[in-house]
Amino acid sequence: MADNVGNADARPDLELEEEFGDERPTIDEQEMAEAMAPCGAEGVGIPMSHPGGGSGGHPAGVPGGPGGHSAGAPMERQRHGGARSVGFRPGGGPQALAYEERTGIKAPRIIAWEITRSCNLSCAHCRAAAEFGYYPGELSLDEIKAVIDDIATISNPILILTGGEPLMRPDIWDIVDYAHEKGCMPVIGTNATLITDEIAAKMAEHKIPRISVSIDFPTAEEHDAFRGQPGCFEASIEGIKIAKRHGIGVQINMTVTTLNHTKVAEVHDLAESLGVDAFHIFMLVPTGRGADLLDKELPPEEYERVLTWAYHRQKTSPLHFKPTDSPHYYRIIRQLAKAEGRKVTREEYGLDAMTRGCLGGITFCFISHIGDVQPCGYFDMQLGNVKEQPFSKIWTESPVFNDLRDYSKLKGKCGRCEYKAVCGGCRARALEITGDYLEAEPYCVYEPKTPEGSC
């Protein structure tokens, strides 16, 4: 399951909205203008009101209640990005606010933690190149508890327990319980093939609100061929159904490549038919074993097409549906909204109006199976190790984290782009392809309005 949970986007983040509250300005108002101020350029001109008002064409009354599927419950107004989900409390909490006040740095609100690299599968595009077996140097339960203690001094984040396959860890329920005890919200990224009634009952007993499961194709034949694992499609679908029966929320993640970019709608519809809560598409970031799939990464134009399709499909999807690891999606939202005469407001666009594309090092990070801290699982650079120094110190002091938080350091066209506060480009892709994590995102077709050399 390491393929796409090492990033900010297996993030079950919808409930962060609650923490932002109604008063908090959208990222457009808050940061876009500021980001461009040093260049003397203006932020993006988004109309302050739009004709029609109300839902502005984002339809209300889509069947299903929260989560999209409960019949008979009154439906909240459908917003861009799909139905609202339930069951989470926000990542961060009062500790995060106190930390930000103290340091001027945002606290981590979501941490993906590879609690083991061992996996019962060995999928072709796995970020971690994980396989079944013993990986030396993995953190013990005591070490994990100590790290949670330290994290809890600066935040109460959502902890995405991932792998490898996290259910391979015999002490997983101890980890889950301890995370709860310290005010964190553990969720699980799993391939779901190990989920039995007994395991799903454990998930419910230990208050796991949601799991995320990767499904890349709408049929067993295609999915199994891509993963190199005969039978894994059926096993994952069965695991999803069992989890749902036990009341566990399910998010389906799809890694989009040249092999399946025409199948996104079908996988979305499969997710809907399974009655899951969320559907997140991930644009392949070719690192780890996925580096072998470099030639399967979508060309930038096709990438743009898929994200444009997603924007329109989001309007009516009953799922919480969003692209991930696609920072320019947040530029595309604003371009398309503007063309439709809309403003990207919290009311209509939910969290999409409040967050930005790449959160690596900003409110999200990744801890590897041996304790290395990275901006995300695809960002192949170790910024410290939790066995050697406290997580909180690495988060606060790492020069790389601090670079990522300073958008004025972005180079190339990302550096002069009027959308950099909401997008920022994928820093892992920039690192992988150019060797410099601050360089321009290599998979973006957009040409900023500010000419080269003027910023």
Ligand code: SF4
């Ligand atoms: S140029 Fe960079 S910051 Fe601007 S939209 Fe493209 S990836 Fe995002």
Ligand code: SF4
């Ligand atoms: S660097 Fe790329 S893969 Fe990592 S969190 Fe940012 S957008 Fe996602």
